[in-house]
Amino acid sequence: MCEAIQLLGTKGNIGHKNLVFSTVGDPRVFERLPQEPVKPALALSLHSTDALLRKQLLPRAPQISIEELVEQSEAYARATSYPVQYQWTLIDGVNDGDAELERIAQLLSGKYAIMNFNPVQRG
Numbered sequence: 001m002c003e004a005i006q007l008l009g010t011k012g013n014i015g016h017k018n019l020v021f022s023t024v025g026d027p028r029v030f031e032r033l034p035q036e037p038v039k040p041a042l043a044l045s046l047h048s049t050d051a052l053l054r055k056q057l058l059p060r061a062p063q064i065s066i067e068e069l070v071e072q073s074e075a076y077a078r079a080t081s082y083p084v085q086y087q088w089t090l091i092d093g094v095n096d097g098d099a100e101l102e103r104i105a106q107l108l109s110g111k112y113a114i115m116n117f118n119p120v121q122r123g
Helices: 003-010 027-035 051-057 066-080 098-108
Strands: 020-023 041-045 084-091 113-120
Touching: 020 027, 027 066, 041 066, 066 084, 066 098, 066 113, 098 113
Parallel strands: 020 041, 041 084, 084 113
Antiparallel strands: none
């Protein structure tokens, strides 16, 4: 899982903060990355603060609570001094409403994070 990151960060001589490991929340990432010598930035595909909607949008993602994902991501971000890059594909009429925006603001308030919104339109 981390072999490419390790190779690029050592023999490839790419700065660790220029490497980004992207996940939907695989628990192995949170267990293994902190122990590796090369610690890339972390990108977490979130896409919703609603667990049922996230399960529909990311059916293969591990069923970890969103709060737990943010907590584990925050711990990694603070340990590495690289903010978590949260990924959110805005789907028109699905996960782009005011309620989601309010929950995102509440969930990530005070966190060491960057939010990347990628808008798409259905149809």
